[in-house]
Amino acid sequence: MPTSAGFEEMWRDLAPVGRSASSGGYFRQPWATAESELRAWFVEQCAARGLTVETDGVGNQVAWWEPAPSVQEGAQRSSRDPGVLTGSHLDSVLDGGAYDGPLGVVSALAAVDVLRARGFEPSRPLGLGVFVEEEGSRFGRACLGSRLVTGATTWEEARELRDRDGVLLGDAVADAGLDPSTGLLSLDRVGTFVELHVEQGRDLVDRDVAVGLASEIWPHGRWRFDFTGQANHAGTTRMEDRHDPMLTYAMTALAANKQARLSGQRATFGRIAVEPNGTNAVPSLVTAWLDARASSDDDLATLVEAVRRQADDRAGRDGTSLVVTPESVSGSVAFDADLAARLASLGDWPIIPTQAGHDAGILSAAGIPTAMVFVRNPTGVSHSPDEHAETADCLAGVEALADVLEELTR
Template identity: 75%
Template sequence: MSFERMWRDLTPVGRDQHSGGYFRQPWTSAETELRVWFAEEASARGLDLETDGIGNLVAWWDPAGSGRRSGLLTGSHLDSVLDGGAYDGPLGVVSAFAALDLMRSRGDAVSTPIGIGVFVEEEGSRFGIACLGSRLATGTMTWSSAQELRDRDGVWLPDALADAGLDPSRGFVDLSGVTAFVELHVEQGRDLVDRGAAVGVASEIWPHGRYRFDFHGEANHAGTTRMEDRRDPMLTYAMTALAANKQARVAGQRATFGRVEVTPNGTNAVPSHLVAWLDARGDSEASLAALVGEIERQGVDRAGRDGTHLTVTPESVSGAVHFDSDLAARIAADHEGGAWPVIPTQAGHDAGVLSAVGVPTAMLFVRNPTGVSHSPDESADTADCLAGVDALADTLARLAR
């Protein structure tokens, strides 16, 4: 039941032969195959598997045989961004199984159940809401709101669930008995590389959000329409994207337009409508609000000069998450070779959702030699992954005692 064997099993699932990236969107064949893999790994270890109405999974190890489905929780997610990397999410799930194997082989004294969890649609790559599975499980998003979501192909969320054989009327996993949550994740940056450390502990998650920018103009002929007669939303968008880049650089924050849809999307036509999604992140909620506000102000100003119109709609906004500093320090301290570094992250995670509802939460990071993430080039050395398994096992053993 080694880490390496499990990683080999997962490597081909959802991988594109041309780019080498992964397409593991929720409630698709690749993600379904991964959930079957998870169930098989849980069964091989004699774990009690819990599945809810949207595909969230928890496999419980109850060493005392109490029958409880409550206690420590670890795990991550199995879905990916479009053309994503192998490690973002699955590393935490594979490491959780490997850490459990290690704890058992060492004979660690564990008196509380430990669950290995998988939350669906963490990336928000299909229905646009990051951490959708954990939001529904914690009650921070209601099903009445979620059922109105559609993917970019127009498929409603309830229909996608039905096609996957799931029924949300069964409800969601019960997290009320979770005493602590520990998520292991590949680092999405180079902090650990710069520090020369294989493993780190999270101190906080920056506030972040996704915002829909609708640029409205007037469709027209690309050849016969004089430049001065155009109401071209593409020009307004282009200036707004440049403004976002400049404002984020000046303020030391993050702003990315990574997705665009153009209507009518013809080579010889001036567009009538362009939708662009902004991903923005700041080191504080005030910084985030100021950044997005300035980008919107400059976009509206440019729209006035272009004869176009801009509306901005926040679609998913998460506040700052400050992980329990005492818990982070306790986890990081007193290891062979010294304490693990405690570092911030700019990426969102299910751990942030659980932390926001009061669950004591911690994150472990495994060094990423390139710092590249959400890309086929995302990577981690096997030796560092195994160090992460040891770190997760030690952390769970500490908390279980």
């Protein structure tokens, strides 16, 4: 299957799944219809390549291309030797872009086609994988599938998570026809993990190159801020008599922006919930989620503490109260430097940091040597319907991934 034709055909297959007719963005929520359709598509694509997919009890998937016995013997290796896993995820943020996640899955399949067209046979197992609920957009826990298989999060904890509609994660998994009691994906066979991903920034654009490798992931996390006040009438309550949590939240959002700008870090309040959410009522509760990222663990802690401190000070003036709860916090991840340098030499690719979280970071933190391949994003826009990558750059990414996988499985 020619690289271009195969890649573009797969991309056309995925394009309509979960796409909003109004915004053009994607709603591929885990354990819901669109994401389930994509996981079924992955099974079909692997079957077309003679690969059998194993799906674990929460929906993580992997298919292994096993070495031919003659190749394995020539390399003096056994079936117990660790393999190389590549892949990404198929879920999206709310109203997200087409490339974040699926590009890595489609490119993994296309890279297998390239390797076979080259006549290459791996001498160690090569796996194609899909992790579920990477974005955390439904249940608030980023990289949940990979966290579960590495033990960073337990099923006992995860099953109690609720989505915006109050649905328990355990119920959502069961409704999708999955049974966690059958077990989770084993990483015993994984000696190295490689994830291809669209770049979520402009580093490669500024360098004028199509492909790069990752050096590190900034530490990042989500914190829930619960601002509590007193519900009251919007017309009859004098301004000086109010205990309005919306004011406390508004100042906190401005403080987060200022603190991040001053320190060169990242802070975003992108989601809020208001009670009672009435136009003519002072709210009783505003819940807001802070996404914060920084260049080091200490810088992240300093940033979040500065925001919390200013929020507390403002709450005292507004007559409101504040509770801050950390959710889905990930420390800094430095990818295997020797591995990155070895792979970068294959194509003279730059090695760059990223401020976005990925399953690769979870596997790396679990002690698995990990690398990431980035494909240029011409605008740098991500987590948006405007997210994009040129086909020529995507194909360059497929060829680069094939080169990397050949190097690691020869």
